[in-house]
Amino acid sequence: MSAVSAEANLLALGIELPEPPRALASYVPLQRVGELLYTSGVIPVFNGEVRFKGVVGADVSVKDGGRAAELCALNIISLIRSYTGSLDEVEQFIQLSGFVRSAQGFDEQPRVMNGASDLIFKIFGERGRHTRQALGTNELPLGVAVEISAIVRLKT
Amino acid sequence: MSAVSAEANLLALGIELPEPPRALASYVPLQRVGELLYTSGVIPVFNGEVRFKGVVGADVSVKDGGRAAELCALNIISLIRSYTGSLDEVEQFIQLSGFVRSAQGFDEQPRVMNGASDLIFKIFGERGRHTRQALGTNELPLGVAVEISAIVRLKT
Amino acid sequence: MSAVSAEANLLALGIELPEPPRALASYVPLQRVGELLYTSGVIPVFNGEVRFKGVVGADVSVKDGGRAAELCALNIISLIRSYTGSLDEVEQFIQLSGFVRSAQGFDEQPRVMNGASDLIFKIFGERGRHTRQALGTNELPLGVAVEISAIVRLKT
Numbered sequence: 290m291s292a293v294s295a296e297a298n299l300l301a302l303g304i305e306l307p308e309p310p311r312a313l314a315s316y317v318p319l320q321r322v323g324e325l326l327y328t329s330g331v332i333p334v335f336n337g338e339v340r341f342k343g344v345v346g347a348d349v350s351v352k353d354g355g356r357a358a359e360l361c362a363l364n365i366i367s368l369i370r371s372y373t374g375s376l377d378e379v380e381q382f383i384q385l386s387g388f389v390r391s392a393q394g395f396d397e398q399p400r401v402m403n404g405a406s407d408l409i410f411k412i413f414g415e416r417g418r419h420t421r422q423a424l425g426t427n428e429l430p431l432g433v434a435v436e437i438s439a440i441v442r443l444k445t
Numbered sequence: 446m447s448a449v450s451a452e453a454n455l456l457a458l459g460i461e462l463p464e465p466p467r468a469l470a471s472y473v474p475l476q477r478v479g480e481l482l483y484t485s486g487v488i489p490v491f492n493g494e495v496r497f498k499g500v501v502g503a504d505v506s507v508k509d510g511g512r513a514a515e516l517c518a519l520n521i522i523s524l525i526r527s528y529t530g531s532l533d534e535v536e537q538f539i540q541l542s543g544f545v546r547s548a549q550g551f552d553e554q555p556r557v558m559n560g561a562s563d564l565i566f567k568i569f570g571e572r573g574r575h576t577r578q579a580l581g582t583n584e585l586p587l588g589v590a591v592e593i594s595a596i597v598r599l600k601t
Numbered sequence: 602m603s604a605v606s607a608e609a610n611l612l613a614l615g616i617e618l619p620e621p622p623r624a625l626a627s628y629v630p631l632q633r634v635g636e637l638l639y640t641s642g643v644i645p646v647f648n649g650e651v652r653f654k655g656v657v658g659a660d661v662s663v664k665d666g667g668r669a670a671e672l673c674a675l676n677i678i679s680l681i682r683s684y685t686g687s688l689d690e691v692e693q694f695i696q697l698s699g700f701v702r703s704a705q706g707f708d709e710q711p712r713v714m715n716g717a718s719d720l721i722f723k724i725f726g727e728r729g730r731h732t733r734q735a736l737g738t739n740e741l742p743l744g745v746a747v748e749i750s751a752i753v754r755l756k757t
Contacts, residue, residue: 314715315722316733320695322637322754325478327696330734383476384483388736391584398586403470410471421472422486422594424544425584428703428737430710438734442478481634539632540639547740554742559626566627577628578642578750580700581740598634 293414295376299366302411307335309371310364318368324380326441328368330388332433333360342432346395349434354389355404361387361437362405366412369441382409382419383440390434391425398423405437449570451532455522458567463491465527466520474524480536482597484524486544488589489516498588502551505590510545511560517543517593518561522568525597538565538575539596546590547581554579561593605726607688611678614723619647621683622676630680636692636757640680642700642750644742645672654744658707661746666701667716673699673749674717678724681753694721694731695752702746703737710735717749 299306310318310331320327333341333356341357343349349357362385370376385405389398402423409417419439429436455462466474466487476483489497489512497513499505505513518541526532541561545554558579565573575595585592611618622630622643632639645653645668653669655661661669674697682688697717701710714735721729731751741748 312730314711315718315730316697317730318732320693320730320732322693322695327732327752329732330736381476381478383478385472386734390737393583394588395584396586396588398584399470406471418468418471418473418476420474420476420483420485420594422542422592423586424486424592425546425582425586426737427583427705427739428707428710430708430735430737432706432708436734436736438732440483537632537634539634541628549739550744551740552742552744554740555626562627574627574629574632576630576632576639576641576750578698578748579742580642580748581702581738581742583739596639 295379295413298412299376306367307363309367310334319372324442324445326369326443328365328439330436330438331361331364332430332436333357334364335360339431339433341434343434344390344392345401345434346392351397351400354401354434357435358387358401358404358437359408361435362408365439378443379413379416380442380444382413382417383442384420385437385439386422387437388424388426388429390429398425401435451535451569454568455532462523463520465523466490475528480598480601482525482599484521484595486592486594487517487520488586488592489513490520491516495587495589497590499590500546500548501557501590502548507553507556510557510590513591514543514557514560514593515564517591518564521595529599534599535569535572536598536600538569538573539598540576541593541595542578543593544580544582544585546585554581607691607725610724618679619676621679622646631684636754638681638753638755640677640751642748643673643676644745644748645669646676647672651743651745653746655746656702656704657713657746658704663709663712666713666746669747670699670713670716670749671720673747674720677751690755691725691728692754692756694725694729695754696732697749697751698734699749700736700738700741702741710737
């Protein structure tokens with residue numbers, strides 16, 4: 290898959306990226322160390338509008354939880370592009386840490402996180418294959434259903 | 446402790462490693478960046494059989510929570526060996542991130558995580574000393590009691 | 602802000618650092634990999650005395666949650682100084698991972714985490730700007746309200 294262009298895939302898939310999340314306080318959305326980019330935890334926001342509030346397994350379905358995870362991934366991708374100028378600067382996704390706000394007894398966090406993982410794989414191919422933490426939590430900022438952060442390796 | 450062999454310790458302790466967890470979707474169990482190996486979050490599975498479901502402090506005892514953490518550690522060790530061929534390729538464990546599914550008011554996540562930390566120290570000696578996050582959570586994938594991920598530095 | 606000295610800021614702000622947290626078991630409070638320092642998760646302890654127990658949004662106010670996060674940050678800073686000898690060895694804070702023990706419906710984890718982020722920015726200036734995960738959790742070790750870990754880059 291060495292010929293895959295993430296930018297070309299994004300175009301072919303007709304995906305519109307949200308504006309990258311902004312720094313809101315004394316922290317930043319991205320930090321680079323050597324070849325690695327660390328992102329802050331991102332929530333399902335589209336151009337400033339918070340979406341997918343609620344608890345997966347209660348008032349948010351698994352399907353909508355997956356869409357929330359997908360929107361988090363789009364925000365991560367948008368952050369990366371705002372920093373690098375092109376998604377084709379990504380050498381490899383290293384890790385996604387995902388937290389799913391979970392109703393009592395809800396245990397399908399991996400299915401929810403597939404919304405993010407599958408989208409990243411569609412866009413980046415093998416370069417999108419990452420390690421993953423799929424975790425539950427009782428509460429998240431602004432009452433959203435999913436929060437995800439990423440570590441990505443850039444080309445040198 | 447420079448003469449310690451993790452492989453020899455494993456043998457001496459009579460520990461049987463589980464098969465390494467497989468990739469289940471568009472993510473992978475391990476990613477390498479330079480000298481570092483990142484693992485996905487692993488759960489207490491032995492050769493495909495999920496063990497230690499439940500909530501620590503409710504239907505899972507602290508002792509069994511510790512065994513669940515130990516089994517997570519064995520899966521992490523198995524993953525490392527499947528990648529490196531030998532545990533003696535490990536230079537240093539850097540970090541364990543552990544999530545313990547916790548009943549209301551349960552605050553002994555560190556004792557549960559000692560199941561993983563102590564086992565790794567037994568096998569790897571000083572090379573096994575890691576930083577650690579011991580955290581509570583309300584829910585985890587497949588209803589298990591513990592999920593742990595690791596960052597490990599390999600010899601160069 | 603290249604002329605900022607974190608040590609001078611600490612003095613000017615009149616901040617007293619707690620003793621650095623000690624290793625309690627088969628893990629360590631800090632690990633270095635190349636230029637990076639990873640810390641264990643730290644809780645709001647001052648010289649061995651655990652402070653700010655409880656649940657934010659229930660028996661702990663947002664303001665006190667912020668103080669708990671600030672105390673976690675002081676412990677992280679104390680750990681770094683115990684290792685480097687001087688805070689001026691810090692090149693850049695890379696990431697804070699913060700977990701806020703949250704009452705049902707509490708969604709202001711970012712405000713709580715600002716207690717840590719703002720303090721680090723006051724002391725380290727631009728070198729203190731980090732990526733951040735602000736997450737909720739139901740339970741934490743010893744019943745504390747906040748747990749935070751950090752990744753910091755040292756000067757070479």
